[in-house]
Amino acid sequence: MNVEIVVPGKLSSHLQNAFDFYLKKLKRFANLTVTFTKLGGDVNRESKQVILRREKDEILKKVKNRKFILIDLHGKQMDSVSFSNLVENKMLSGEILFVIGGPLGIDDELRKKASLKISLSKMTFTHEFTLVILLEQLFRAFKIINNEKYHY
Ligand SMILES: C[S@@+](CC[C@H](N)C(=O)[O-])C[C@H]1O[C@@H](n2cnc3c(N)ncnc32)[C@H](O)[C@@H]1O
Numbered sequence: 204m205n206v207e208i209v210v211p212g213k214l215s216s217h218l219q220n221a222f223d224f225y226l227k228k229l230k231r232f233a234n235l236t237v238t239f240t241k242l243g244g245d246v247n248r249e250s251k252q253v254i255l256r257r258e259k260d261e262i263l264k265k266v267k268n269r270k271f272i273l274i275d276l277h278g279k280q281m282d283s284v285s286f287s288n289l290v291e292n293k294m295l296s297g298e299i300l301f302v303i304g305g306p307l308g309i310d311d312e313l314r315k316k317a318s319l320k321i322s323l324s325k326m327t328f329t330h331e332f333t334l335v336i337l338l339e340q341l342f343r344a345f346k347i348i349n350n351e352k353y354h355y
Pocket residue numbers: 274275276277302303304305306307308309321322323324325326327328329330331333
């Protein structure tokens with residue numbers, strides 16, 4: 204199964220180990236690609252609206268016309284078993300594409316284009332932390348799908 208995650212920015216060094224750890228663990232379950240896109244600009248010099256619009260354009264260049272699931276604070280909350288069911292259903296089409304917002308959030312046009320919006324918690328994480336949490340939840344989902352001990 205192909206899993207792609209599109210996220211603005213770059214990964215900071217303090218999260219690199221966790222990122223590599225889950226990427227390695229996920230290899231046996233999926234062909235996973237993480238695509239980093241350009242950040243929209245400097246919030247001290249430009250408006251949030253301009254930055255979000257640029258980030259949205261960069262994200263959409265990678266998404267093209269594909270359906271995607273937006274990881275969004277304002278999305279639907281689900282438990283890990285429901286998430287694993289969602290991943291399992293998507294396995295039928297062979298592809299699942301996730302998009303994470305940038306440091307300032309998500310442009311409304313991107314929100315409108317998403318086929319589903321998922322919230323990981325009511326708390327706000329950095330976009331980079333969100334990436335690592337999503338990787339862990341994907342790993343958890345594959346362990347559940349394959350009936351392997353991990354999710355308690
Ligand atoms: C620092 S947050 C942006 C916060 C911004 N106020 C918003 O509402 O999107 C950066 C990105 O990480 C993701 N994110 C952070 N916390 C999240 C959560 N609890 N659930 C889902 N996504 C989250 C979202 O994609 C968000 O756009």
